[in-house]
Amino acid sequence: MKEKRKYPRAEIDEPAYVSSGGSVMRCVVRNISREGAAIDVDNPAFVPPRFRLVMAKDPSIVHECRVAWIQKNRVGLTFMSSDMGS
Incomplete structure (x- = not known):
């Protein structure tokens, strides 16, 4: 399967x-x-x-997200730009 992502994803296992x-x-x-x-x-x-999406280890890390896909209990997210025009 061809990789469609622009940026590589880092595999992590962090509560959020x-x-x-x-x-x-x-x-x-x-x-x-x-x-x-x-x-x-x-x-x-x-x-x-x-x-x-708020990271549990560092609550100052917050991502504005929208759901891209759902497969069973896994949800794919797209981060939305928080700096609209600035």
Whole structure:
């Protein structure tokens, strides 16, 4: 299968949180790159289309995300640019 990503993904295993509208759900980041990530969640039905991914080790690291795909309990994310025009 041909690699379609612009940036290589780093395989990691770090706890994080899906945060949206005041609700928070635990997840595990399985891989990450400059453009996106893949996370594992208990129930992907509760993952909103857009949310913030907050890293548990360093809560100052926050990514604005949108869901790109879902396969079983794994969710692929695309990071959205937070610096709109600046």
